[in-house]
Amino acid sequence: MASKGAGGRSFRLAVLPGDGIGPEVIAQAVKVLRAIEEIYGHRFELAYFPIGGVALRETGVPFPEETRQGCLHSDAVLLGAVGAPEFDANPPPQKPETGLLELRRSLGAFANLRPAVLHEPLIAASPLRPDVVRGTDLLIVRELTGGLYFGTPRGFERETAGQEIAVNTLRYSRAEIERVARVAFRAAARRRRKVTSVDKANVLETSQLWRRVVTDVAAEFPDVELEHLYVDACAMYLVANPRRFDVIVTENLFGDILSDEAAMLTGSIGMLPSASLGGRIGLYEPVHGSAPDIAGKGIANPLATIASVAMMFRHSFELLEEAAAIERAIARYEDALSAIPGGRRVVTANEDLRGYEFDRETLPGSETAIVSCLAELAHDAQGSPG
Known part of the structure; x- marks a missing residue:
């Protein structure tokens, strides 16, 4: 057009x-x-x-x-x-x-692509010490249409004993993971050539699939470094050493939380x-x-x-x-x-x-x-x- x-x-x-x-x-x-x-x-x-x-x-x-x-x-x-x-x-x-x-x-x-860049004149606005946060320049790529927010079945139910329960379903397909991973690797290829894939593969089957698929996609981008982190470790490193990150790619729920955390690094x-x-x-x-x-x-x-x-x-x-x-x-x-x-x-x-x-x-x-x-x-x- x-x-x-x-x-x-x-x-x-x-x-x-x-x-x-x-x-x-x-x-x-x-x-x-x-x-x-x-x-x-x-x-x-x-x-x-x-x-x-x-x-x-x-x-x-x-x-x-x-x-x-x-x-x-x-x-x-x-x-x-x-x-x-x-x-x-x-x-x-x-x-x-x-x-x-x-x-x-x-x-x-x-x-969803959300950059978090801290410019030097605004460094005093960050809640972190200048020596920790100075030079922060990262991009979070969040999968936007799958995962816990859209999985079915979902809703409220009652067990036979009358106890109310709530159900959400966390589901990802290989195709959903592949396409968002490629977005992240292409972005990293134009930046500092590093992708951090964030999951919870020690607990969740969806994260185990996520890790395998992102590793497969990484082979298409031999000039881009790939590392894997559990989501709790990523949350810790975002406040302890945000300069270690270039592009972070992760699923919907994790990305929702981490992108807001990263945003506040900039104050x-x-x-x-x-x-x-x-x-x-x-x-x-x-x-x-x-x-x-x-x-x-x-x-x-x-x-x-x-x-x-x-x-x-x-x-x-x-x-x-x-x-x-x-x-x-x-x-x-x-x-x-x-x-x-x-x-x-x-x-x-x-x-x-x-x-x-x-x-x-x-x-x-x-x-x-x-x-x-x-x-x-x-x-x-x-x-x-x-």
């Missing part, structure tokens, strides 16, 4: 602002998209669709058919956030979060992007939630959404130079934070929502600063010798 025109390429994006601060952070990311258009000559056609709580209010369902079709006819999907407290008491099919699950299923997204889950891949169309979104308590106040931190745009450029569009430019602009902006009185506290502005908020007086218009950094980088590149 992407096309190439004079001076650049054209792409169609499905944009799903979603709930809470989602529309605010999406609006700022779109400004960066427009800056990339101007600098590099590309064209991004944006089509907006509802999802989550917004969709429930408008259509009665969290993932309308119009939204599904819009996403399937795009080159990539950019999502703000999903979640609205007013629907907390609804049954699962009528919860906003169900819209996100249905979106992932419709796109065939089976691998702020609100500053990190993610990608969900599998089919032709990738889904890109910030790791943080909808943060309804600060929605509309103009203090939502858009950096994770802007960084998600960089991931979209890299993984869906193969615009590697543009992706790197955005990441350098973010890093330059973060460098500037340390020179501003109180700038470091931007990532701990709220103990419950670390990194979601910007101090309005200290850091107005972060996206404007990112756009300015992009322009400066483009000017520097044009002025450098070829």
